[in-house]
């Protein structure tokens with residue numbers, strides 16, 4: 001049977017999908033989807049449409065912005081005069097203090113959980129990997145923003161080395177600091193993990209990342225709010241479920257009631 005096409009060459013099924021998305025995502029989504037025909041071919045997307053699964057706020061966001069959208073990048077003229085520190089700015093743990101005193105020469109980033117090749121990477125090894133530099137705006141829920149230049153290894157590069165298993169759904173970032181007895185941690189999904197602007201940053205504004213801002217390594221996940229950008233990262237754990245980690249909500253602030261998906 002030949003498929004009916006209208007004068008724009010769009011099949012009725014494609015139109016129905018477009019209408020479904022317009023209803024679900026609103027006009028912004030529809031506008032963005034105009035350029036997203038690839039999405040129609042993705043198996044996950046097909047499944048979503050065939051099951052009529054309700055779109056949560058976060059999956060709707062990913063459908064619209066998924067791997068297609070980049071956070072805005074700025075020019076050196078836009079840099080904030082200084083990048084303030086917020087939350088914990090000087091971890092007090094003895095292990096961290098000892099590593100900081102030694103310029104983090106003995107620090108290693110552990111990668112484990114649902115990966116084919118668990119391991120530990122030194123700062124020198126991370127610095128030797130392909131890097132990306134970007135000037136972005138950081139937005140904190142407390143009502144301040146700052147524009148900074150970050151250099152780091154794209155998380156995708158490290159994951160290419162560690163090889164997540166097919167069942168891995170989230171990357172959990174375990175940090176060196178805590179609030180009271182609760183360690184700081186965060187998590188992101190694989191879409192954000194492989195996004196080209198998602199970095200493990202070791203440089204801020206052209207200088208070695210200061211302790212205030214997360215030395216020796218902090219996450220940049222540019223399409224989300226400040227609290228997702230884990231500082232003092234010690235370990236990446238690939239998981240299929242984060243309900244048994246920390247308070248079970250995917251991050252220190254999430255355990256206090258913040259949204260897990262903190263899209264800007």
Ligand SMILES: Nc1nc2c(c(=O)[nH]1)N[C@H]1C(S)=C(S)[C@@H](COP(=O)(O)O)O[C@H]1N2
Pocket residue numbers: 083084085086087088089139140141175176177184212213214226227228229230231232
């Ligand atoms: N490990 C850790 N990461 C953290 C925090 C923290 O207290 N500890 N605070 C978060 C919050 S709320 C913000 S706004 C940013 C602040 O980053 P900055 O100190 O570089 O400004 O780090 C985020 N990541």
Ligand SMILES: [Mo]
Pocket residue numbers: 086139140141142226227
């Ligand atoms: Mo924040």
